[in-house]
Structure formats: structure tokens, C-alpha cells
Amino acid sequence: MPMLRDPSTKYLPYPDVPFPPGYVRRWPTRRTTVAPRWLSTDLRDGNQALVNPMSNATKLELFRELVKIGFKEIEVAYPSASEQEFQFVRSIIQNGEVPDDVSLQVITPARPDLIARSIESLSGCRHAIIHLYNAVSPVFREVVFRNTREQTIDLTLNAVRLVKKLTEEETARSGTRFTLNYCLETFSQTEPDFAVELGNRVFEEWGKATPEDKMMFNLAATVECAPSNHYADMVEYFSTNIKHRDSVIISIHPHNDRGTAVGAAELGLLAGGDRIEGCLLGNGERTGNVDLITLALNLYSQGISPNLDFSTLSDTVALVCRCNEMQIPVRYPYAGQLVFSAFAGTHQDAIKKGLDAQAKRWSEVDRSGQGKKYWAMPYIPLDPKDLGYGYENLIRVSSQSGKAGTAYVIKQTMDLDLPRRMQVSFYKVVQDESERIGKEMTAALIASLFKQTYSLDPQPVGRLFLHSYRLFPLSPTTREPSSPMSDYSDDIQALVPSDECSSIFRLEADLTVDGVERSIRGDGRAPVLAFLDALRTDLAFDLEVGESASQTINGDSPARAKSVTFLEAYEPGTSPSKSGVGSFWGVGISSDVTTAKCRAVVSAANRIVGDRTFPRPKKIFAPRPKISTVDSDSWLHEVKLRSGGLQPRSEKEMPGSFRVDTPTQT
Structure with a gap:
């Protein structure tokens, strides 16, 4: 049968809550500032909804996790339903599994024999809560039980009298202290005035509630059949009309039939609720109970301690899923595998900028000792590290991502800050590879592709590979070599010096x-230009330098610092792309600044070289100029040479000059 064109012919809208004329609702202007009391119903309400209910061994494992998280009230069983349920309650009491500050709750319908069995199961418990329930809405009264309002009240009060009698006897026998939690089952479908009337009669019959020893009313949205604001109205109506409000705890028990259980729970707290009942991950009948993880972390993200600890959330989620034989969507709030992941380029760009800006803010707080390290991030309302996650999963790269995501991964895996236009250039490489393999580009794949693209390998991977170089200044007048350079001499040299530099x-x-190994030689007003001249002169490979940037990687210590050069190159007669798409970049990494720049030239050259043919080496004899040793250079003997720095040339090479071997790039 198709959906109705006019569903009003079949379905009734929710009724208004009968507030008096002129009444102003309180809940819309309130704000939650403290955590509620929590009741986990995983071991009963959640367990009854499973295709394969948990064994007692599995229930014990989950009970211990609930205690570890910090729940102080746990509904553990329906003892009168089966011997297994009864024995579970007895076992955790007799085996000392229940901490002194944890209260056990059991559920029982309003039937004398089942009430007696339930109370018996709790013998010896330090503090127990009897969850007594019966359905009270019109559809249940008239259709299921065929009771009037008065008959429903009588049935309820008889059950309360029996609970009171049996619990007092058990307290005298074993010392167990009892609290009554009366559940108006199907409260969400019950007339508000009748719910209040019944609640007041139950309070009077129990007769023992005080501000120091309160009783509970469970206002169950057994079926979520109206918007969250309607549930809040019902809770507020009950809260403001029940007598002896200071001796009553209002317990909120939402279900998720409309998909708004979390919203209903949060508004229910504003409307007067004191306690929340639910399950981890929202397990329960039909669409489930309210999810306590989501509720708790919603509070946490607003700076309110939920008094529950989800510091290792992934472990908790794995345990709950295993015990319940369930799975959750990857986008499930807080607990899903991808909830802190961004694939879209605009999201990735915002997250990357947010992380960089926040790192600076927090660093300033550490430096100055003023202010607080507030979390303020685009798209990420809660720090994943608080839940036991890292940042490596924040940005995931696919063919639909953007430059920022790729740049973030390179920063996280290789500690390299790519220039903006280089980000665009490299992302095109990543995008092409992602489309080729038809899969997400993992951090390992992106790092490997980066090294391959820019020839960052200790072995030759491109057509050109730099082994070593020798660098020395020439006299500006005679162009004869003078004193050799130290490995720090290039720190202040730009890649392309100004015209005033002689x-x-x-x-x-x-x-x-x-x-094939071969040597090349060139002159220029900076080491990079000298290298370009060598490529032009000996290999007929003419390149121009575009944008460039540098960075220092500190490594484990300053002594292990490395210099990084990013260099854009292009052939004469062409111009670099304004956006960066299609630009050719090179990367050089070394403990020596000049070596890093020379490696960046070779890296960029490998990107451009294509299948061009190089000329054969020139066989021209040119005697080296005779250079005398200068006494003023005796300080060079004091320089501590390091891997990748200057090394004395052999006696067969030019006296007074130095050779730089280029070690492995990492």
C-alpha cells in the first residue's frame, strides 16, 4: 500500500500539554550547567533487545566496564524473568563485584510474585533500587489491560505497598537499603494530568521519601511519538505539579523512535529532569534507548564534566559492540571511525589552518603563562586526543580532497611545510594516483608518492642523481678560485642574489x-645559479628558478637539524603556473644548507627532464689554477665536519679546496 496523500486521515497529531493560561515555559531559557545522575540500562533494557542475549560471563565483563567508566547506578537484570538473570545479580553481590559507591537497580512489573523474587535477588547489596513499572497510557489501559484510571491506580498502589513491606523486611534481615523508582511506562502517551495524579498517589503510599532519601519517578518515553519539545513540556508539567518536589528525583528515559532521543533527553533535563537512563551507543528495543556516550560528550564539549570517563573511547566501543554483537555506522557521533575525518578539500583546508593557528595560540599561552588553552577548531568540536585518538585521522585524502589535506599529511608524516603553490602541484599528483587506483590515499601512500615524485631516495631514482660537489668562491676581478668555503657560508645567500651582489x-x-657517473662545472653569483650554469654548460639543460622556500627540521635535537629547500623550476620561454597546477618543484634535504639547495635543483630537474638527450661529456684538458694556502684560513681546522658537510679533498685534488659529499636524503 502506498503512502497516504493525506496522512491526517490515519494519524493523530500530538496533543497539547495543559499548561494554565498565560503559563511561561521555563525550559527554553534554561541552560544545563552540571551533569545529571546517570543510570546505565545496558545489562537489562539493552540486553533484552539483543537477538542473542548476553551470557552472564559477558554481562560481567560489561558490568566491570560500566564501573570503570564511572556509572554509580546500574540496572543489572530482570531477576524474575529467568534463573540466569537472578543468579547474575546474586553472583556480583556475593563475589564482591559491586563497589560501595555503586547502586544496583533491578526491574520488576507490578505483580506480587515477581516483586518478591526481584527483592530477594538483592539481599546483601549495600544500596538497591527497585524499578517498579506498569503501562498507564490510554491505549494500554483500555486495550491491553482493560482498566479504568481508578483500576490502574489501585493496581499500582497495591504493588507499591508490597514493595514497601518486602523491602523493609529485607533491610531488617540483610541491611540492604532500598530506593523506589516508579516508572510510568508509556508516559509519553499518557494524559499529563493523570500522570501527575498517579505520581502523587504513589508518593503518598510509599510514605518514606524525604529530601535526604528521595524516591524516583521514571518518565519513560517508551515510544517516542512527538517532537522533543513536547516531551520537554510533559516533563516540565510533571515536575511543576508533583507534590514534595524536593523529595523526588525525576528520571528521564527517552527512546529513539523518531531519531531524536538525544534532543529529548537534553530538553528533558532543562525541563526538570535529574537523572538520565539509557545505554552505551543507544542499544535497545526498536530504534534503541538514548545513547549515554553522545549525551555525556555533548556536555563535555561545552566544558561540563559528565563525571564519566571515555578517555579510551575506541576500546569501550569495541567492547560494547562485541558484547552486543552489534556494529555502528562509521559516522556515528563521537564513536564512529570517521567522525573526526574530513575528505572534502574545503573542510581539510579549514582544519589545517585551525590546527596551525591553535598551535600558535597555545604556544603563546605556554610562553607567557597567561590565558587558557581553549579548543577552537573548524569542524571539530572536541579534541580527539581527549578520547584517546590522535590527529592522524583528521584529514583523509581521496580524489575528491584538496591541496590542504595532502599538505597536512606531509606535515604529519614528514614534518615538511609545503609552499602553497607546491601544495597545488603535488596534490594533482596525488589526485591522479588516487583516481588510478580507485582508493583512498593513505598517509603511507602519500609519503611514498612524495618521495618518489621528488627523488628523495638514497639511490638514484631519476635520470639525474647528485653524489657530491665542490664549491669555492672566485675572485670577482680575475675569476680565479680563492679560499674554500665553509659549510655555513651559504646560510645568508639567497637562491637568486640581488644585482648588487658581486x-x-x-x-x-x-x-x-x-x-653513468660524470662531472659538471659551472659559475654563478650563488651556489644554485652555479649549479644551473653547470647543467646548462655540460648537459645542455637550461632551467630557470621560480618560487622557493626553506625550512629547518629540528629532528630529535638541534644537533640533528636538517635544512629543507623547496624550489620551483621551469624552462626558458615558459612561465610558472599562477595557481601551481602543473608547476615543477624540487625538494632537497640535508644537514648542510647548500647541499639541500643543490639537491632541490636536481629534484626539480628530474621532474622536467622528460626524455631529452644529453650531450656526451667534454674531453677538454684545462689545468687547474695554482692556489696557495692562505694562513688566515687556519680556522678551518677548528671546524667540526659533519655528514653532508665539507670534507678535505685528497692530495691529488686542488690544494685549499673542499669537496661536499651528499649523504642520504631523509
Whole structure:
């Protein structure tokens, strides 16, 4: 049968709550500032909804987890339903599994024989809560039980008298202290005035509730059949009309038939609720009970301690899913595998900028000792680390992602801050690879692709590979080599110096070119320009430098710091892409600044070289100029040489010059 064009012919809207004329609702202007009392019903309300109910061993495992999380009130069983349920209650009491500050709750319908069995199960417990229930809405009164209002009240009060009598006898026998939790089952479908009338009669019959020893009323949205604001109205009506309000705890028990149990619970608290009943991950009949994890972490993200500890949330989720033989969607609030993950490029860009900005704010708080490290992040309302997660899952890269996501992964895995236009360039490489394999690009795949793209490998992976170079300044007038350079001499040199700079450098480099080792030599006003001149002169490979950037990676200690150069190159007659798409970049990493720059040149050259043919090495003899040792350079003997720095040349090489071996890039 198709859906009705006019569903009003079949379904009735929810009725108004009978507030007096002019009444102003309180809950819309209130704000929750403290956590409620919590009752976990996982072991009973949740267990009864399972296709395969838990064994007592499994229930014990979950009970211990609930205690560890911090629940102080736990509904553990329906003792009169089966011997197994009865024995579970007895076992955790007799085996000392119940901490002194934890109260056990059991549920019983309003039947004399079942009430007696339930109270018997709690013998010896320090504090027990009897959850007495009966359905009181019109549809149950008239259809299921065929009772009038008066008959429903009589049935309820008779059950309360019996609970009172039997619990007092058990207290005298074993010392167990009892609290009554009367549940108006199907409260969400009950006339508000009748719910209040019944509640007041139950309170009077129990006769023992005081502000110091309160009784509870469970206002169950057994079926969620109206919007959350209607449930809040019903709770507020009950809360403001029940007598002796200071001696009553109002317990909120929402279900999720409309998918708004969390909203109903939060509004129910504003409307006067004191306690929340529910299950971890919302397990329960039909669409489930309210999810206590979501509720607790909603409070936590507003700066309110829920008094429950989900510091290892993934472990808790795994345990609950295993015990209940259930799974949750990957986008499930807080607990899903992808709730802190962003695939969209705009989201990734915002998250990356947020992390960078927050790191600066927090660093300033540490430095100045002023202010607080408040969490303020786009798209991420709660710090994943508080729940035992890391940041590695915040940004996930697919073919639908953007440059920021890729740049974030490279920063997290390799500690490299890519220039913006290089981010665009490399993301195109990542996007093409993601489309090729048809899968998400993991952090490991992206890091591997980055190293492959920019020839960051200790072995030759491109057509050009730099082994070592020799660098020394030339006299500006005679262009003859002068004193050799230290490995720090390039720290203040730009990749392309200003026109006023008159220094000239000579660079001789040993490369592997298409698998064959050869040497090249060039001159220029900076080491990079000298290297470009060498490529142009000996390999007929002409390149221009575009944008460049540098970075220092500290590593484990300052002594292990490495210099990083990012360099954009292009061929004469062309121009770099304004956006960065299609640009050719190189990356060089070394403990020596100049080596990093030379490696960046080779890295970029490998991106551009294509299948061009290089000329053969020139066989021209050119005697080296004779250079005398300068006494003023005796300080070089005091320089501590490091891997990748300057090394003395052999006696067969030019006296007074230095050779730089280029160790492995990492």
C-alpha cells in the first residue's frame, strides 16, 4: 500500500500539554550547567533487545566496564524473568563485584510474585533500587489491560505497598537499603494530568521519601511519538505539579523512535529532569534507548564534566559492540571511525589552518603563562586526543580532497611545510594516483608518492642523481678560485642574489646521469645559479628558478637539524603556473644548507627532464689554477665536519679546496 496523500486521515497529531493560561515555559531559557545522575540500562533494557542475549560471563565483563567508566547506578537484570538473570545479580553481590559507591537497580512489573523474587535477588547489596513499572497510557489501559484510571491506580498502589513491606523486611534481615523508582511506562502517551495524579498517589503510599532519601519517578518515553519539545513540556508539567518536589528525583528515559532521543533527553533535563537512563551507543528495543556516550560528550564539549570517563573511547566501543554483537555506522557521533575525518578539500583546508593557528595560540599561552588553552577548531568540536585518538585521522585524502589535506599529511608524516603553490602541484599528483587506483590515499601512500615524485631516495631514482660537489668562491676581478668555503657560508645567500651582489662561485658536481657517473662545472653569483650554469654548460639543460622556500627540521635535537629547500623550476620561454597546477618543484634535504639547495635543483630537474638527450661529456684538458694556502684560513681546522658537510679533498685534488659529499636524503 502506498503512502497516504493525506496522512491526517490515519494519524493523530500530538496533543497539547495543559499548561494554565498565560503559563511561561521555563525550559527554553534554561541552560544545563552540571551533569545529571546517570543510570546505565545496558545489562537489562539493552540486553533484552539483543537477538542473542548476553551470557552472564559477558554481562560481567560489561558490568566491570560500566564501573570503570564511572556509572554509580546500574540496572543489572530482570531477576524474575529467568534463573540466569537472578543468579547474575546474586553472583556480583556475593563475589564482591559491586563497589560501595555503586547502586544496583533491578526491574520488576507490578505483580506480587515477581516483586518478591526481584527483592530477594538483592539481599546483601549495600544500596538497591527497585524499578517498579506498569503501562498507564490510554491505549494500554483500555486495550491491553482493560482498566479504568481508578483500576490502574489501585493496581499500582497495591504493588507499591508490597514493595514497601518486602523491602523493609529485607533491610531488617540483610541491611540492604532500598530506593523506589516508579516508572510510568508509556508516559509519553499518557494524559499529563493523570500522570501527575498517579505520581502523587504513589508518593503518598510509599510514605518514606524525604529530601535526604528521595524516591524516583521514571518518565519513560517508551515510544517516542512527538517532537522533543513536547516531551520537554510533559516533563516540565510533571515536575511543576508533583507534590514534595524536593523529595523526588525525576528520571528521564527517552527512546529513539523518531531519531531524536538525544534532543529529548537534553530538553528533558532543562525541563526538570535529574537523572538520565539509557545505554552505551543507544542499544535497545526498536530504534534503541538514548545513547549515554553522545549525551555525556555533548556536555563535555561545552566544558561540563559528565563525571564519566571515555578517555579510551575506541576500546569501550569495541567492547560494547562485541558484547552486543552489534556494529555502528562509521559516522556515528563521537564513536564512529570517521567522525573526526574530513575528505572534502574545503573542510581539510579549514582544519589545517585551525590546527596551525591553535598551535600558535597555545604556544603563546605556554610562553607567557597567561590565558587558557581553549579548543577552537573548524569542524571539530572536541579534541580527539581527549578520547584517546590522535590527529592522524583528521584529514583523509581521496580524489575528491584538496591541496590542504595532502599538505597536512606531509606535515604529519614528514614534518615538511609545503609552499602553497607546491601544495597545488603535488596534490594533482596525488589526485591522479588516487583516481588510478580507485582508493583512498593513505598517509603511507602519500609519503611514498612524495618521495618518489621528488627523488628523495638514497639511490638514484631519476635520470639525474647528485653524489657530491665542490664549491669555492672566485675572485670577482680575475675569476680565479680563492679560499674554500665553509659549510655555513651559504646560510645568508639567497637562491637568486640581488644585482648588487658581486660574489662569484664555482661549483663542480659529481652526478649519475642516466646510470653513468660524470662531472659538471659551472659559475654563478650563488651556489644554485652555479649549479644551473653547470647543467646548462655540460648537459645542455637550461632551467630557470621560480618560487622557493626553506625550512629547518629540528629532528630529535638541534644537533640533528636538517635544512629543507623547496624550489620551483621551469624552462626558458615558459612561465610558472599562477595557481601551481602543473608547476615543477624540487625538494632537497640535508644537514648542510647548500647541499639541500643543490639537491632541490636536481629534484626539480628530474621532474622536467622528460626524455631529452644529453650531450656526451667534454674531453677538454684545462689545468687547474695554482692556489696557495692562505694562513688566515687556519680556522678551518677548528671546524667540526659533519655528514653532508665539507670534507678535505685528497692530495691529488686542488690544494685549499673542499669537496661536499651528499649523504642520504631523509
